[in-house]
Amino acid sequence: MTGIDTSAISGISAFAGIPDAELSELLGIADEIEIGAGERLFAEDEPADAFYVILSGGVDLSCRTPRAEARLLGHSGTGAALGETSLLVDGLHSASARATEPTRLLRFATTRFKEMLDASSMPAFRLVLNLARTLAARLRAANDKLAELASNPATPAAEDDLDRLRKIFFADWGL
Amino acid sequence: MSLLASAQVYFDRAARVMGLDDRIRAMLVNPEREVLVNITIERDNGQLATYTGYRVQHNSARGPMKGGLRYHPQVDLDEVIGLASLMTWKNAVIDLPFGGAKGGISCDPKTMSSAELERLTRKFVQKIHDVIGPQLDIPAPDVNTNATVMAWIMSEYSKIHGFNPAVVTGKPVELHGSAGREEATGLGVVHVTEEALSDANRTIAESTFVIQGFGNVGSNTARALHTRGGKVIAASDVTGAIFNPEGLDVPALLDHARKRIPLAEFPVGERATNQDILSMRCDVLIPAALEDVFDAPMAEKVQASLVVEAANGPTLPEGHDVFARRGITVVPDILANAGGVSVSYLEWVQNLQHVTWSIDQVYTHLSSKMKTSYRSVVGLARERNLDLRTAAYIIAIGRVGRAAVLQGV
Numbered sequence: 281m282t283g284i285d286t287s288a289i290s291g292i293s294a295f296a297g298i299p300d301a302e303l304s305e306l307l308g309i310a311d312e313i314e315i316g317a318g319e320r321l322f323a324e325d326e327p328a329d330a331f332y333v334i335l336s337g338g339v340d341l342s343c344r345t346p347r348a349e350a351r352l353l354g355h356s357g358t359g360a361a362l363g364e365t366s367l368l369v370d371g372l373h374s375a376s377a378r379a380t381e382p383t384r385l386l387r388f389a390t391t392r393f394k395e396m397l398d399a400s401s402m403p404a405f406r407l408v409l410n411l412a413r414t415l416a417a418r419l420r421a422a423n424d425k426l427a428e429l430a431s432n433p434a435t436p437a438a439e440d441d442l443d444r445l446r447k448i449f450f451a452d453w454g455l
Numbered sequence: 456m457s458l459l460a461s462a463q464v465y466f467d468r469a470a471r472v473m474g475l476d477d478r479i480r481a482m483l484v485n486p487e488r489e490v491l492v493n494i495t496i497e498r499d500n501g502q503l504a505t506y507t508g509y510r511v512q513h514n515s516a517r518g519p520m521k522g523g524l525r526y527h528p529q530v531d532l533d534e535v536i537g538l539a540s541l542m543t544w545k546n547a548v549i550d551l552p553f554g555g556a557k558g559g560i561s562c563d564p565k566t567m568s569s570a571e572l573e574r575l576t577r578k579f580v581q582k583i584h585d586v587i588g589p590q591l592d593i594p595a596p597d598v599n600t601n602a603t604v605m606a607w608i609m610s611e612y613s614k615i616h617g618f619n620p621a622v623v624t625g626k627p628v629e630l631h632g633s634a635g636r637e638e639a640t641g642l643g644v645v646h647v648t649e650e651a652l653s654d655a656n657r658t659i660a661e662s663t664f665v666i667q668g669f670g671n672v673g674s675n676t677a678r679a680l681h682t683r684g685g686k687v688i689a690a691s692d693v694t695g696a697i698f699n700p701e702g703l704d705v706p707a708l709l710d711h712a713r714k715r716i717p718l719a720e721f722p723v724g725e726r727a728t729n730q731d732i733l734s735m736r737c738d739v740l741i742p743a744a745l746e747d748v749f750d751a752p753m754a755e756k757v758q759a760s761l762v763v764e765a766a767n768g769p770t771l772p773e774g775h776d777v778f779a780r781r782g783i784t785v786v787p788d789i790l791a792n793a794g795g796v797s798v799s800y801l802e803w804v805q806n807l808q809h810v811t812w813s814i815d816q817v818y819t820h821l822s823s824k825m826k827t828s829y830r831s832v833v834g835l836a837r838e839r840n841l842d843l844r845t846a847a848y849i850i851a852i853g854r855v856g857r858a859a860v861l862q863g864v
Binding site: 441442444445446448449450452453454 | 473474475476478479849853856857859860864
């Protein structure tokens with residue numbers, strides 16, 4: 281339980297269109313947490329067992345490249361949702377989240393949320409619908425980006441040029 | 456069109472034949488490093504003067520970079536970049552283990568005393584000493600620089616890095632220079648001429664020659680042709696030309712030129728103009744002075760069956776095309792006049808080993824280098840039905856490209 285008023289979350293897209301009474305029901309399974317600047321919220325490859333909403337503050341999201349270099353993916357601020365896919369599928373966090381300033385969040389434990397779904401809770405269904413819309417929009421943007429990369433001749437695979445260099449200088453004109 | 460613009464056209468033609476696209480061209484055309492320094496010295500009159508110096512290192516895929524250092528009022532960065540890339544191709548076509556570089560200082564040495572030039576040279580070395588060196592970049596004489604300037608460079612570099620004669624070539628023979636450096640370019644011209652004539656079943660002794668230009672290269676070419684029995688029927692310098700269908704007295708002409716008397720005042724033979732001798736009937740025409748000599752109309756008038764480019768850039772692309780259409784063989788500059796840098800290489804080799812070779816050893820290596828290079832160019836030209844210039848560029852680009860690829864680009 282939290283002492284959070286529904287007005288604190290009604291403007292957040294994950295809760296859009298959910299009536300106040302149902303928001304209160306959802307807030308009933310949430311915990312309010314606070315982390316300090318530099319503190320880690322969760323780490324890449326850890327089990328994803330909760331969904332978070334940032335009430336104030338902000339976190340950096342990063343992941344490791346195949347060469348184990350840290351790469352910053354982006355920054356999430358007030359109103360952003362984190363780890364939402366954990367409500368839908370079991371798995372690991374695909375990125376790490378670290379607070380860049382003192383940050384307050386709502387934590388929705390996956391297990392408790394699934395219990396609401398099992399109980400055919402309307403607010404849980406509405407939240408899932410909102411998450412589905414968000415994820416569908418992200419998928420569409422990713423598809424558009426892929427199509428753009430595939431059709432842009434200025435960015436061919438780097439391997440192509442080296443293969444061609446070898447062919448020209450050794451096979452064609454190796455003399 | 457400048458020498459550099461022509462060279463760019465020839466490079467592009469070869470690149471097209473090889474199928475190199477813009478990304479590969481960018482790798483080959485852009486210099487690795489461009490150094491610009493400003494050098495202030497005190498003139499003899501007590502006034503300060505500031506000069507801009509350049510060293511451009513074009514490509515090191517095949518080894519330490521090598522190229523001349525020139526002193527001239529018109530030296531600028533663009534010119535030095537173009538000349539540095541030409542050195543990469545020239546060094547590669549004769550298979551020296553060198554990349555290409557070039558340098559210069561924008562100054563007018565004709566208005567400067569020897570002491571001023573020495574101060575300028577030493578200060579230039581102080582500013583670039585960390586980017587030159589025997590295993591890095593090895594300067595050599597060029598326009599308005601000579602063995603004395605190279606001695607100053609060696610001296611100043613050695614003050615900083617310890618005794619190091621291999622940092623520069625073209626030094627005085629008494630100071631770790633090589634025997635044969637002075638006449639190397641002219642001698643190299645004669646070696647490729649001999650090979651080209653033998654492809655036409657002729658010899659130097661059976662042939663007639665016209666030489667435009669009688670400076671270091673022209674005069675040494677004339678001397679080497681004469682000693683092989685060749686008949687030099689005309690020669691010219693900036694003042695005019697001298698002509699004798701029976702053959703000029705080359706030793707007397709060399710003596711005359713050594714006294715710095717204009718060639719046009721040579722007592723035996725007929726007077727002619729520089730233009731006249733280019734269209735004279737002869738077997739071999741050797742431009743050994745200026746660039747941009749053969750445009751299309753001039754190339755139409757040439758009556759020689761062989762043109763050997765002892766000078767840099769004597770043939771414009773349109774002249775080149777006329778020669779190709781008329782079946783006149785042209786031995787291109789990047790091959791024909793590479794004897795100078797070849798002996799520079801031999802000087803570097805001697806310096807690294809702390810040995811001194813006899814002139815015969817130098818001549819043997821030079822002859823072998825020039826003839827082998829000529830054979831590989833002709834071999835490719837015949838195999839792929841190319842003119843010698845395109846073949847020479849392709850061999851050079853191919854060698855640089857393979858060296859780059861083998862090192863992971």
